[in-house]
């Protein structure tokens with residue numbers, strides 16, 4: 001047999017049937033639902049009089065609209081109706097649902113791996129582009145639209161075309177103070193936000209193998225910001241150790257069988273990739289985005305770029321628009337940029353290791369005077385509890401940070417946590433699009449340690465040696 | 467979904483690359499549990515100078531005169547002209563819903579983001595990929611000519627300019643069939659129910675842990 005990539009293997013094992021025009025019917029093992037992208041899909045099922053094909057493959061959690069001060073105090077009636085609609089749909093169809101107030105509730109892409117809803121070798125979908133996060137477990141996980149959600153619920157399948165294979169090889173080791181977030185931002189900076197369009201990315205190399213499971217989840221999470229619908233990392237002992245004992249993971253003899261099968265989930269030596277990009281981990285520095293697209297990113301030692309030096313006209317206009325929106329002058333050192341708010345959270349960076357990294361930076365220090373608000377929003381109720389057991393909440397609160405309830409929060413501000421017009425934020429989330437964190441808000445994407453350090457200093461600083 | 471065959475319509479040029487779905491329909495509108503009604507808030511943050519809300523009427527809001535969609539000549543546009551990587555970012559299907567609700571039926575660009583591409587096709591919104599040079603030409607012509615129109619012919623897979631020049635584009639046969647006939651995807655897949663069940667029986671032997679339903 002031809003050597004196959006990990007993606008080839010996942011495609012083959014889920015192929016129900018192939019069609020002449022190059023599309024194929026692909027079987028879906030897991031569908032994870034949240035409140036925002038499912039109501040119209042359930043409505044579609046009702047209208048057509050259809051049922052779920054295999055109810056137990058769908059699980060649900062509320063996250064996007066959940067307030068983080070008092071989870072039950074949903075003041076926005078439109079948001080409230082959406083949350084209630086998910087709860088009602090799950091009750092009607094007997095779908096497992098972690099609603100607000102359940103300690104297992106959290107951000108959909110945090111809850112999936114944490115609960116063992118997401119397992120190696122699975123096809124995993126959710127009406128949310130950051131579903132790619134789950135690819136860190138050696139699963140083929142990707143975001144879908146609402147019509148596709150309805151299609152999966154009704155048929156357990158999707159009609160797809162095979163993507164190309166892209167290999168992101170990261171050699172060497174990341175230097176001290178440089179995190180998985182910096183690595184993925186550097187990758188996006190190099191290949192661009194459309195760099196992996198049409199591809200499934202696989203991250204390989206010494207630096208990737210050395211990452212913890214949580215760090216791998218951070219890397220795969222932002223595959224979509226590089227244009228990749230899915231990002232994969234091969235299964236190894238780190239993966240298996242992470243999964244064993246999770247509530248929904250197989251147990252006993254089934255565990256042994258599954259683990260044996262999962263060990264095969266890696267690309268064969270000599271498997272062909274359409275595109276390969278090679279990185280040297282040792283040369284990566286802490287990263288900061290300065291613009292309105294994740295590819296507008298530079299090392300902390302850099303300066304805001306000058307559009308006048310850009311020869312391509314569309315790109316130059318893009319740079320000018322970004323600098324105008326971000327209110328930045330060309331040539332300004334990134335470490336001179338003062339911030340108003342800090343957000344530590346989101347499906348990119350809200351797991352326990354992220355909170356520990358941020359807490360380590362701020363321990364015994366105080367937020368700078370110019371910081372109006374600094375939020376820490378754990379990725380799930382279970383993470384929040386663990387952090388409290390470790391005393392992290394006290395460290396954050398002593399420094400002036402607010403310790404909140406789990407949810408998407410200021411990653412996109414569908415709940416009350418938002419930037420005000422013109423405010424500038426050091427954020428551990430994944431998107432710095434215009435208005436993403438609030439109308440007129442200005443987002444700089446960084447790692448948890450960099451966000452924490454910026455909160456203490458009042459402006460960006462190089463966390464190495466801070 | 468509505469079938470798409472041939473369309474001749476006014477073209478609106480959005481001269482930016484990487485237009486993301488957050489810009490196409492901002493998050494506060496995603497709270498709706500309906501499919502319809504997003505058109506008035508398409509590109510809300512670019513069309514208006516203040517912040518829109520789902521329960522706030524648009525009448526009387528300060529309009530951004532610089533944004534193309536606000537110029538009277540584009541008010542009834544049905545074809546949108548865009549740059550690279552249109553529709554990147556969030557998977558929200560509200561983006562094609564908003565475009566279609568506004569009246570856009572086709573988008574011409576050098577490239578589109580993957581998820582957006584699939585979502586658009588599911589809603590009868592035709593995405594036409596042409597070369598950067600061809601798109602560039604359309605931008606120039608469109609800006610120079612008030613009421614500039616193009617014809618998009620899906621059956622023949624080509625775009626025809628007012629002077630009769632024709633540009634062919636690629637489109638998958640399966641999608642084309644569905645678009646031309648306005649077919650229901652789920653109905654088509656359910657016709658394959660037996661094949662799906664056969665797969666499940668095979669797979670259950672190989673990977674039983676995927677079927678120990680919790």
Ligand code: SF4
Pocket residue numbers: 063064107108109128130346347348407408411412429430
């Ligand atoms: S945390 Fe942000 S990116 Fe992640 S699922 Fe929530 S809104 Fe989406």
